[in-house]
Amino acid sequence: MELKGLIAPPMANGDVVFDEPWQSRVFGMARALCEQGMFTWDEFREQLILQIGSFTDDGDYQYFIHFFDALTLLLEKKQLFSKDELVVLSEQLAARPHGHDHSH
């Protein structure tokens, strides 16, 4: 998969480690979009390098947040998607009643 060195994801025993389910979804989206020819994996890598490279504060490094940002920026560059749509839908989803979605 060639995300090595600076841009390597958290790994254990050769497998990518996801701390939370959304991380796996985002990872899956990037690979699937690439497989469907929406962008090349090299393009994505470059975006990810930019994203992680611009990160200066070493206090709260979260790989998959950079990964997510790199993916959305690349999709915007390719004019496949706009961040406004994401903001609107995220607000709608956040407003869902979730009395049951307890915090664990």
Add this chain to the structure above:
Amino acid sequence: MSEESPQAIRAEALESILIEKGLLTAKAVDDVIALYSERVGPLNGARLVARAWVDPQFKKQLLTDATSIVESLGFEGGQVEKLVVVENTDKVHNAVVCTLCSCYPWAVLGLPPKWYKDPAYRSRIVMEPRQVLAEMGVGLGSNVEIQVWDSSAEIRYMVLPVRPPGTQNLNEEQLAELVTRDSMIGVEVLVGVEVPGEAS
């Protein structure tokens, strides 16, 4: 951490948008995840199952107090508040659902499949489980009672599947390789090994 963290919501929103635009299907994402990580989480559950198949004492403990077993093994990658393991037999088939959201035992089963969150699965499995299971490839005789466990509060359920026929000669490690995630949710019945005795 909650599934409903802002970042989780943003990821969910992104996926919905991309699917709506026809750039992506949920299945394509599922397939990638399966390829990269499916064996990681379920392997913990599979190890418990395989050990229970070969060690009656362990099985007894697993069926009465799975939580302390999981704690003692120190599985990482997700909380199990309280884990209950339910045993499939010739007479009873268990399946797990969370009708309200998507409670799921991460620590032993890894990532939940996308359909687990699907409202259709969640509502139909408690109303017509025999049909739903048949659609998923599990044909059960009318003499087999189905028990559906709704993971609706703090308890997480996992199914101990029936040991497939023809596996007498396999050791614990080989058995663990046969155990799939879906069999531990109760939506798959493990099939026997084709050539028993040939395994080294």
Add this chain to the structure above:
Amino acid sequence: MGKRGEIVMYHSGWVFPDTNAHGKGENPKHLYTVRFSSEVLWNKPGFAVCIDLFEPYLESVDV
């Protein structure tokens, strides 16, 4: 009008979401797994649904 089920497991006390979600405290309640037969729930044979229910959701019945 409720449905009659059978308590098959007892899980000691757990944080009660009905109060905790409204900022009224953890207020732990006894949690049970209750088994309802499909006859009782849907008037259909052949299966059962086991649901985790906190004590305040339950009413005792004469057996």
